[in-house]
Amino acid sequence: MSKKVVTMGELMLRLSTPGHKRFVQAESFDAVYGGAEANVAIALSNFGLDAYFVSKFPNNPIGDSALNSLRRFGVKTDYVARGGERLGIYFFEKGTSIRPSKVVYDRANSSMATADPEDFDFDEIFKDAEWFHFSGITPALGEKGIKISQKAVEAAKRHGVKISLDLNYRKQLWGIDEFERVMPGLLQDVDVCFGWLSSVEEKKDEYQVADFSKETVDLDRFKNIFGKMIEKFNIKYVVTTMRENFSASHNALSAVIYDGKEIYQSKRYDFTIEDRVGGGDAFAAGLIYGLATGKNYKEALEFGVASSALKHTIGGDANLVTVDEVMDVVNGNTSGSVKR
Amino acid sequence: MSKKVVTMGELMLRLSTPGHKRFVQAESFDAVYGGAEANVAIALSNFGLDAYFVSKFPNNPIGDSALNSLRRFGVKTDYVARGGERLGIYFFEKGTSIRPSKVVYDRANSSMATADPEDFDFDEIFKDAEWFHFSGITPALGEKGIKISQKAVEAAKRHGVKISLDLNYRKQLWGIDEFERVMPGLLQDVDVCFGWLSSVEEKKDEYQVADFSKETVDLDRFKNIFGKMIEKFNIKYVVTTMRENFSASHNALSAVIYDGKEIYQSKRYDFTIEDRVGGGDAFAAGLIYGLATGKNYKEALEFGVASSALKHTIGGDANLVTVDEVMDVVNGNTSGSVKR
């Protein structure tokens, strides 16, 4: 029997200009549906787990299409509530070389942002579940999002479900102060935390979770920061990716994990980029898959980073790869030779 | 020198599924920008007038693209305010044969819907203008839309500008009672009114402006209704189209106009449909062009109906035809022979 894993969050309609066209050049938009936690669910389903997504979609054909986009890749949508006004939208212009990608958000008043905790039967949702993943985006949606997140965490703990939380600070949605006020309440007893709070490390203008392109990797510093997170919130693993931004089309990626004792840094992958969106979610999904299926945390980290590196070669938000394909990269095959 | 004409209203991003695809089949959307009054402006610009559009767009690349979509066809955008949260969106699925087209609106909280009268300098706008066209959609956007409409009408009158108003009742936006309460205040001394109020004729479940597919044309009835409109609101011409819906791909169209003395019915055109959206706006633009350039009201009506019929053969919201092309249809050439 397959393992039941649950992710919860907002799913948005992503409207991308074709190729590398600028917004002002576009006569059409490619449409995919994505969101941090839904991306994790699709990746986990592709890895063979029984992935359920918890969200709310409007009761119209755009909501239907969002639902179909999950079912297509095997994600279970039994817990998707229907109703509300609209699906959030984000417009995406894919940069290249020295020109950055651009995102224009149009997500206010979405069905998920206006959902109530009563839209979800969390006891049913977490029955027999083994893992729950969510992110800082849901509480960022407003007071209702905070309540939904709290109810979900409580129910998950009640059912003995492991919890991972991607802090995912989004400055377009809320201020850093509000973020720092809310997240601690959700972090208690989380098993895996992606990123850290600025309260454990000096605050910056832009709260940075995972950009180390211009700093050298100082593992002791990570040990220190992550140690404080573990101490303060009783977290099992703290983890982050480190991205080197050579250009919009060329990045490198590595990651570190800390279990309270040993700090471990993964291999580093250097790659050109087909689509950067969802790279972090692919990492989260890989790490969760590893931990949920019995890999040790170092193996799980390697699986996560390889999974994320592969994601950058795939269009859309979701990581459409198999366990075998990720393991091939983990095992060092990045030569791109044709598979016949 | 060209004549200055002004239209005011909301411009939306229209996202259409390719061909006749259903929403749930779409992997991309064709993007055009349309709205009743912007469609009129583009058509008038194509007819050679100096068309200005008054609206408010968000200050982001989607707003830029909306602006470009007007400039491309020569519409002057000097009076488009920038700011607010978002551009309204509507999703469009083009039906065929017995399957109807479907519209999903996502227009709440748009920049135009939240605009203030102060965003527009109406005295500047109507300086030297000859015609002002607007519709019942702007007041339907809310209290601000009502105020903006009132200010515009007042300023237009102050500057001696001729005014046309397309009642355009949209049940998705407001109730019929609210409609009947607000519109009379905007109708006083209008020169051309498209449609009529239910207060002059028995109310129906769906307030019908222009669907006569299943009734015979009773010109006396029109004379009676239109006469009441003229009497009550001191309108110069009342006019409406009459559409026969054989199927989503096949319609016929005619129109009637009343000047208070004589009721006149236009020729009837039978055509297959490339894109039905904007058919009414193309009619309005044609009639306005005719009246603004000195045609008598019967010729103007014929020009309007031929313009509308041609619009149905053109994709997108806007009528991209020249005066010569419309006159060719008015003169009876609907054989579709290749023009070399």
Added chain:
Amino acid sequence: MSKKVVTMGELMLRLSTPGHKRFVQAESFDAVYGGAEANVAIALSNFGLDAYFVSKFPNNPIGDSALNSLRRFGVKTDYVARGGERLGIYFFEKGTSIRPSKVVYDRANSSMATADPEDFDFDEIFKDAEWFHFSGITPALGEKGIKISQKAVEAAKRHGVKISLDLNYRKQLWGIDEFERVMPGLLQDVDVCFGWLSSVEEKKDEYQVADFSKETVDLDRFKNIFGKMIEKFNIKYVVTTMRENFSASHNALSAVIYDGKEIYQSKRYDFTIEDRVGGGDAFAAGLIYGLATGKNYKEALEFGVASSALKHTIGGDANLVTVDEVMDVVNGNTSGSVKR
């Protein structure tokens, strides 16, 4: 709780030239996955039933894509076996006007054609099921297909599941003699039969199930033929569609049903065609939906014919419509007016 319905058959990759391009013009093919019984499953899922599809797909990415194409629209794929050599393919060129559509089959040696009865656990499959639909195509695939069909019918009866069978004679797959030899064994105690055997009516060169474009509808003749089918095989309802082929882009459709007592003919729909493939399957799905959800057989027939008529306006093999949309047509709304 939703009703469990089961269909079984082959799913093929359909490769269509874009638009109306001829094969020799095509530089690309549109890819959808279709097959008579899978089309029925998708339609039933869209109507809100719990539709399961039974088949065998190869264990490669083409098989994965086939699976996804079903899951996307909610069809349950728990009973799809994986293995074998390949997915069957058919190439499709969509005709228009006086030019007919063309199909080139490349389906030999498919995973389903080479599947064994042991690939399917029919007792599990029919547990709690309410309806089983299959067609004459599966036995036409060869001896294994005949066995699989027999095992399925036996199990369905054992579990008290209602059975419908679309005779669907395909001359590319087997001879009429073989067809007449095999089908009677599968027809015993079927609840609904689409079409009839030539053994109850004079044999023709091409065994015709549903082409009445050039004959007047002689209801007495149908009563006679269908009555013999009922008598011989203890069938509950015999049914057929009648198609008028004006051209490749213009057809009309009606249907007749006989319950052993009264012959009933449905309304007739006249429509232009977006995609003809799957029109018969949409009819079957509609009728099954009607009967399975408690409509009487006349209502069910009307629902089936309206469902089929709508299908012709939709690209691809599958009927992507809701119950409300079908009922709208049943209730006479075929005017194609825009739904806002």
Added chain:
Amino acid sequence: MSKKVVTMGELMLRLSTPGHKRFVQAESFDAVYGGAEANVAIALSNFGLDAYFVSKFPNNPIGDSALNSLRRFGVKTDYVARGGERLGIYFFEKGTSIRPSKVVYDRANSSMATADPEDFDFDEIFKDAEWFHFSGITPALGEKGIKISQKAVEAAKRHGVKISLDLNYRKQLWGIDEFERVMPGLLQDVDVCFGWLSSVEEKKDEYQVADFSKETVDLDRFKNIFGKMIEKFNIKYVVTTMRENFSASHNALSAVIYDGKEIYQSKRYDFTIEDRVGGGDAFAAGLIYGLATGKNYKEALEFGVASSALKHTIGGDANLVTVDEVMDVVNGNTSGSVKR
């Protein structure tokens, strides 16, 4: 051994807006290569004859692509000279319903228009040939085109090759007086003439060869006109199509032929239109095929009209159909039923 047939003329790059887009909407053009006589060559090659095309293309990749477009469908290009400045271009906007198609020519100074008779070795070209087809377009290109046409006709006669000439008057290229002055010299002893000179029938504003949509077919009138042509120029058969233009998407077609004794009118086909361009050339090719392969002139005419009707269902300039497909239409199968 296959029969060698030769056609000569200009081949142009046709740049069409996608679907029914207007020129001002196009962000891309579909590219095909077409021209009256090349269209005939491709059709004849598809019918199984050894078709050779005589022309001159520029020595650049656009010329290469033109060459490839012929070779792809089996046309022999041994006699295509290379050189000159450019390939002629025509822009094409496909109309629909009451909106006509539009052609914008940009063909001046093409390689063929500036070719010399010395570019072609007509004795080699007509060696073993059975048929030569050309049109009034080549002499319309200018003095060189007239010379090339004369040399070709002389050589063809010298080699005992049958000659057909499509008068094809193009008012964009020359005046009617010039046309009437030049063509008689090329018409002497032609075997088949498509159309007639205005000198045998009252001159019209637009010299009409084949538009009878608004006249009744008066066979006696044709007999009279065609008889004069035969008498004056010693032609064997005079022939013309008659087109009914219901709209840009809907036409009907018939044809008449006269052998000096009996006037014969073909069946009439009514069809919707995928692409009208090349309809006359498909007719010419069909008639030539019929006469060149031993059909009598009535059968040949029927083959020609059916061929032309089918062409209207195919995109591009060329008629991509087989003899069997044409015969199917000749035999009355225009129902558009799927061919499996």
Added chain:
Amino acid sequence: MSKKVVTMGELMLRLSTPGHKRFVQAESFDAVYGGAEANVAIALSNFGLDAYFVSKFPNNPIGDSALNSLRRFGVKTDYVARGGERLGIYFFEKGTSIRPSKVVYDRANSSMATADPEDFDFDEIFKDAEWFHFSGITPALGEKGIKISQKAVEAAKRHGVKISLDLNYRKQLWGIDEFERVMPGLLQDVDVCFGWLSSVEEKKDEYQVADFSKETVDLDRFKNIFGKMIEKFNIKYVVTTMRENFSASHNALSAVIYDGKEIYQSKRYDFTIEDRVGGGDAFAAGLIYGLATGKNYKEALEFGVASSALKHTIGGDANLVTVDEVMDVVNGNTSGSVKR
């Protein structure tokens, strides 16, 4: 109030094969409209200046589309004359890696090449203008182009307008001797000159303006050459870009400017290429923008080079970027991080 800047030149229809397809593979062409000076105008309009383009387009829908392509991005087209035979065309095949891009010109006899000085009212054009930019391409079009260039320069000087001239030698259009004979007459008192005449530096086989990929940058040599240009023609700034061609998809770019006293070299940008066409025009536009808005010449040069580098990441001829986006690059942000 915005600054009025004027550019003059030819605008061509560019027909590009999709992606990196070779000409012989193309079944369609992407259509954009471009030309050195029009590219400058669009860029300047995007930078917020009031850019006017002076040219002549044919009075047909292709000319209309060309006009629209400028208006869309805010370029004023009041001074575009209409008439003549055709719009010039160039076919474009975008290379990649070691395969170079290919251009096939088809520009002879264009409306602009056959325009008369009388088509333009230069006193009206330069009224209130602050800058005039043109290039060596217009005089290369022939005697009329030379006259138009002279009249324009005279009028610009008369109105006290600053002038920039991009020498832009095109060997397809004229010989180097003719170039050297004509350009001096246009260079007198120009404010900014892009490139230099071979008369001030040894002549080469191919007159090179801006290819330094295989030479080291010898600033003293530039000082010497540019000094001679300044001395001879009383130019204020002489400037050139230096391009390193690693491959068709990978270049680096820098630039030098000389004010008669100090030679200054800009930063160097290394980038992959989306579309190389118009890179030089984007540089010119950036430099002009800088100088016209009060930047010093070094800042202006940096703005120009960053503008040009960004252009290489954008499809089409024109640089569709804002001042903020260019400044971001000037300020060192070339990491391509997503902008949210």
Added chain:
Amino acid sequence: MSKKVVTMGELMLRLSTPGHKRFVQAESFDAVYGGAEANVAIALSNFGLDAYFVSKFPNNPIGDSALNSLRRFGVKTDYVARGGERLGIYFFEKGTSIRPSKVVYDRANSSMATADPEDFDFDEIFKDAEWFHFSGITPALGEKGIKISQKAVEAAKRHGVKISLDLNYRKQLWGIDEFERVMPGLLQDVDVCFGWLSSVEEKKDEYQVADFSKETVDLDRFKNIFGKMIEKFNIKYVVTTMRENFSASHNALSAVIYDGKEIYQSKRYDFTIEDRVGGGDAFAAGLIYGLATGKNYKEALEFGVASSALKHTIGGDANLVTVDEVMDVVNGNTSGSVKR
């Protein structure tokens, strides 16, 4: 007169996902026709030789399209037999960066795999021919393929035709033992052999012909291996490419040739990849062209490697380049500067 060269093998329909889409993302497939030996034929035709392809295609429109794909580029198809069941298919997913390309074969029971030697008149085929090229794929198709290969080699020798053989071991088609058993019989007296048998060098798990990405080039080892091949089979030249796989989008290529006396290594090209398929065939074609037109074997090798490097920049299986374009690369121009 042009030289007649003959290649023989299977031609397959290649169905590629658009861009870098994964199979599970594809809604359409780009269709080209390719196969090792057909790719060689097309390249040789583009180089100006008279290339004939020998194969068998099904007698349906897919077979017609395959035929057209060859004729389009000038390949002579006189010796293509028609009949059998189907054209082999392969599905292709183009990888990028660290994600490898994937091939799914569906080629069993193709017309060529089931062809008989009697389908081909080898004496006619090799009459006046100068070169015959085939590969190890044809014998890998089965006993009939072995027979056909033997008959072809015998006839070629009988007619004094030079023979080249690309060993091209395909583990999907047969085992290495079978390969080693069959190939020696075909290798006797071959003029050029691409690759070597494992019987002359230690056997590996995957029989490697041309992957040297992770070994240093040890020319002595090649001399030794190739020397044994020459000794054992009386071959004139043994040759192989050496590929460095940096990633799916970035490779480098070189080649070595041995004439029994001197081992020669070509230049090495480093390039990014548009389409890797057919890179080896482009090499073979280039080498054959060089040898067949009188270049010495070192020049021929350089021509072959440059030809192969260029192929990687071109979509599809075939190398669509001219001799001049290859020579440009041979002469060191890999800067990708625009060719005007």
